[in-house]
Amino acid sequence: MAKKRTSHRVLPGFGLTFGFTVFYTSLIVLIPLAGLFFLTSQMTWAEFWAKAVTDPRVVASYKLSFGAAFIAAIINAVFGFLVAWVLVRYSFWGKRIVDALVDLPFALPTAVSGIALTTLYAHTGWIGQWFDSFGIRIAYTPTGIVLALTLIGLPFVVRTVQPALEDLEAELEEAASSLGATRGQTFRRVIFPAILPSLLSGFTLAFARAVGEFGSVYFIAGNMPYKTEIAPLLIIIKLEQYDYHGAAAIGVVMLLASFTFIFIINLLQAWSRRHQ
Helix, strand or coil: CCCCCCCCCCCCCHHHHHHHHHHHHHHHHHHHHHHHHHHHHCCCCHHHHHHCCCCCHHHHHHHHHHHHHHHHHHHHHHHHHHHHHHHHHHHCCHHHHHHHHHHHHHCHHHHHHHHHHHHHHCCCHHHHHHHHCCCCCCCCCCHHHHHHHHHHHHHHHHHHHHHHHHHHHHHHHHHHHCCCHHHHHHHHHHHHHHHHCCCCCHHHHHHHHCCCCCCHHHHHHHHHCCCCCCCHHHHHHHHHHCCCHHHHHHHHHHHHHHHHHHEEEHHHHHHHHHHC
16 A cells, blocks of 8 residues: 655644744733733723723823824825825836835834924924914824824835735726726726725724824824823823823723724725625
8 A cells, every 4th residue: 555645844834833823922912911901900890981981181082093093094095095006107217215215104213203293394394384374283283193193104005005006907907998998987996996905904004003103293292181182192191190090991992992993994804805
């Protein structure tokens, strides 16, 4: 009888890699999150509700953090797609420079970007003084927060959409055009359905990054309670006041809200792929 051939894999098998995955994920993600929930569980439900859900100052910070992050992610989804389109479909002088500039927010310390934006967009800044002449304030307003979150979230959309556009064959657009489709119809029926899952992924990453952003927002926000105070800053204020339970409670609310939103986006992304 012929001996059964056994395959020798170069990479480790499922058992070893899965065990390492569980260990690494638990060490980096699950254990810290479990500690956050454990600290919050030491509070009574009334204390949790009063400190993290119904407090007017906390609620105002939630609205600002999630609202500004959502607006910034929408802006990045639109203009990030345009930037990715230009980088993929066109060749021009300085293309490599523009491509490198897209990744600059990844490498730039967030505090540095916040100081730079404040210097430029304050009412005495190079750009802010022109807006101020029309009565428009950017720095120390929610508009400045959206601007900072847009800056740090742009690379997530561009780098997510770029591979999808590179895989999209130009012949499909030419075929649609030869069949009489207009540019708008080609975009709606050929291009947009193909890149929608990647665009949703980029939007989700940009939103998640913006919700927890602190460094770049701290300098341009002004940090006025009920007006320009974000939830991450309020957590730090609670920690400085030794209110660890209050800080943990706010963190839990932000975590659950972010997870719910991202879960819904992932469901839409999965539906889009099945539809495609």
